[in-house]
Amino acid sequence: MKTHVKALVVGGGAVGTSIAYHLARAGWEDVMLLERDELTSGSTWHAAGLLPYFNMSYATTHIHDYSIKYYKTLEEETGLNAGFSVVGNLRMAQSQERMNEYMLYASTAETCGVPYEWLSPAQIKERYPLVNCEDLVGAIFHPTDGYINPADVTMAMAKGARQRGVMIERKWQADAFHWTGDHWDVTCTKMVEKGGNLVPSDEQIVIHAEHVVTATGNHPQRTAKLLGIKIPAIPVEHQFIVTEPDPALVEWRKAGNPEHPVLRDADAKWYVREERGGWILGPYERNAPARFEYGVPDSFRADLFPLDLERIEEEYMSMIHRIPTSETVGLKDDFNGPICYTPDGNPLVGPAPGLRNMWLAEGFSFGITAAGGTGYYLAQLMVEGEAEIDMASLDPKRYGSWMTTEYAARKNEEAYEHVYILHHPDEERPACRPLRTAPAYDRQKALGAQFGCVNGWERPNYYGPLDAPETFDHDARSFKRGGWWQYAVNEAKAVREGVGLIDATAFTKHLVKGPGATEFLDWFTCNKLPKVGRINLTYALTSKGTTRTEYTIVRLGENEYYLVSAGAWTAYDADYLRKAAEDKAAEFGYVEIQDVTTQWGVFAIAGPKSRDVLKEIVKDADPETVLGNKRFPWLTCRDIELGMCPVRAIRVAYTGELGWELHHPIEMQNYLWDQLMAAGAKHDMKLVGGRAQNWLRQEKSYRAFGNELGRDATPLEADLPRFVDLSKEFHGKAALEETGVRSKCCTLLIDGPEDADPWGREVLYHGETRVGRLTSGGYSVAFGKSIGMGYVKPEIAVPGTRLKVKMFDQLWDAEVVEDSPYDPKNEVIRIDG
């Protein structure tokens, strides 16, 4: 057995096997796959094998799309039939709201070129007479997906991998990982059979691997412990049952009719497919418990849990309602296995936090569907440094060190239950909340705040009525303008016309200082560094020249900087920054990096009257001038005192109005809040939430990280040349220049439906041609219509171009407008007083 490899993939399920295959296909030699038992002996063996296209994420749609196409090629490549039944997939809707969900999904799917059709109840009945369509509103049909045999597809990928030189070693368990500084020493133990159990033998070897990928299925907690990190992947019980043959189905097939597509009654929370004349029912029921929170017991091998029929009774009855002929058929078989989940239901794919050359591929709940694409894109990330798609939404570092086992287990149970709950884009899930709260939380709640959750933090989305029932926000959700919409409109108007106060405490904040800080940051970010006391907007790039992080960078001293970045990405940003500083320490000198996110609260005050409010409480020898343009110009930072609170005030406003970010010691937050509220009362100050802020920034064409800014576009493609200083050298510069502008970000004003705005996922058309997609969407109070930002071909991203946005399956007029359609010359931001 070889002991020196380029990459060691740990785990021989569908996911690990695909990764090994794709690493070899991407050109890496010496790839080894290690499996403690037999290939497919984890969750893969008992999966139902469905390959649904449907999901609400752009990156995941690409991953699923790749898998579905790739699996169809495996037989030709390997000679092994992967058992792909391309029967299609029929997703039924019992309500118009469900159809609205499908229409939003379809618009996103279309951005990736995924084919679909709409069917009416009558058309469903005509095609599939066994299906009761009485209470259906319609359905979306995917003709090109279906189901596969999970073991067969894994074996085909394994054969393909071997053909490409991958070494597959079974009955070896990875038991310890040691990073030597330039490679991993992985201690592996030979596993042996003993009395039906799989136990470690005394035989051990150490494998020297440049890179390690863990794809350990139901064992992520053991893997996490071995690596000394946290992995919020914990399995949940998932069942499916197989019925005896249904005579009506057998009859129907005998008559020469084709196999039914995979049927999904999302409102009833199940899927059903044919299996040897009977039906497989797979419910996503309430109360499925998390398992193996602290590791898989040695006694659990390719085992199952006992069936819990009571838990799925409701779903069972609803299958009988939908397919009445199934009522009299008996149960033939059942499966209740562990299915790994993560708090948001997305797998964890990418570099492990804090570690070098260690890659995670854990937490797959649709692992058969996702295996192909995960292997492909992860191999790109490892071999080429970046993938074609932005993998950030899957990055393992989207959860920080605040995450615990209890949190992961309860959130994972929630994610499981939510597989078929309406995926409202304005949904906020309730489990494990509130958890991370800023001191002003209680005050905000008492004033009607309806909170959203960002990286565990509670952050007001909007302020609803004071006497709102507990269910207000839940009932306010919609695919159109929800019950919260008018509140956000009023808040946005208040910022444009008066003054608003926004809680931005969740921002990520880093202090970067030390002898090497200036040279390091100059190399690490693409814009000029600001002078002392000033701020700049800048970007840290990937090696491919695309955007890794957006920073507001404040220069506190010659060698001291305060970096503010998006609140959702604290661990993700910290990891990149720390690793880069470490790598460059020899060249630039020592750089100290502190994550000070939880030490500083942030309030943003914005609007034409914001200076008047601050003047009420600012303490200065000359309060009249301290906030004026001369002493406190736009894009500068000053230490000021608001009452007794020392404040690092930064003159920027994400809303595009006159305004300041007030960074303050977190323990003084309530004091500052009370001061601001009292002063604000004299000027009719309104509390404003994240939703209004998100609309306002679009009127200014301010790009948002995770929307317009990500690892699939350079800042030049984001059309931000003013923040890129090409006269200096910086990380990713050559790649940025070489990439050119493949597609370009632009702002659109949209004449959409009267009762709906785009969400920022919709497909864009130019005439009959699909030309791009929205990355943000919302409502503009300044223009009284919908607004959005998105990416299209550069020749189309020209003001005046007429485009169409697909919403609710119709095309709506949109026009590309000059950047910053509201206050294009930044006059109101700079206003003196």
Ligand SMILES: Cc1cc2nc3c(=O)[nH]c(=O)nc-3n(C[C@H](O)[C@H](O)[C@H](O)COP(=O)(O)OP(=O)(O)OC[C@H]3O[C@@H](n4cnc5c(N)ncnc54)[C@H](O)[C@@H]3O)c2cc1C
């Ligand atoms: C009842 C049920 C039905 C499902 N149906 C579907 C479906 O229809 N479609 C779909 O897409 N998904 C489905 N799934 C989910 C799917 O089974 C999983 O997402 C998928 O199998 C995960 O693959 P994996 O490779 O990540 O993990 P696994 O298949 O669990 O493989 C992980 C492997 O890692 C090995 N391993 C762990 N630790 C070590 C170590 N230290 N050293 C060496 N080897 C190690 C294990 O032995 C195991 O073989 C279903 C799951 C269940 C429970």
